[in-house]
Amino acid sequence: MAPAWPELIGGRRIERTAATEVNATLVALAASAIEVFGGQQRDQVRACGRWPLCVLFFVKNHPRRDYCSPACANRARAMRHHDRHQADS
Numbered sequence: 853m854a855p856a857w858p859e860l861i862g863g864r865r866i867e868r869t870a871a872t873e874v875n876a877t878l879v880a881l882a883a884s885a886i887e888v889f890g891g892q893q894r895d896q897v898r899a900c901g902r903w904p905l906c907v908l909f910f911v912k913n914h915p916r917r918d919y920c921s922p923a924c925a926n927r928a929r930a931m932r933h934h935d936r937h938q939a940d941s
């Protein structure tokens with residue numbers, strides 16, 4: 853569906869494809885997913901701790917990391933703070 857080949861242009865490797873833009877994007881997404889879920893770090897891949905509010909995955913490269921990004925960690929912290937203060941009133 854997406855034949856691709858490398859070309860050497862000006863000493864740089866350029867990836868070319870005959871696929872439509874949509875198919876090339878789908879192929880890139882599939883290749884990335886295979887790399888993440890089938891690669892050497894597959895055992896460290898986790899769903900974000902804010903699931904189902906966040907549907908992203910991350911590589912758990914630190915024992916205390918539970919979120920896909922610092923932004924998600926901050927949102928989770930804010931929600932816990934909000935929940936604690938809701939329970940007080």
Ligand SMILES: [Zn+2]
Binds near residue numbers: 900902906919921924
């Ligand atoms: Zn997240």
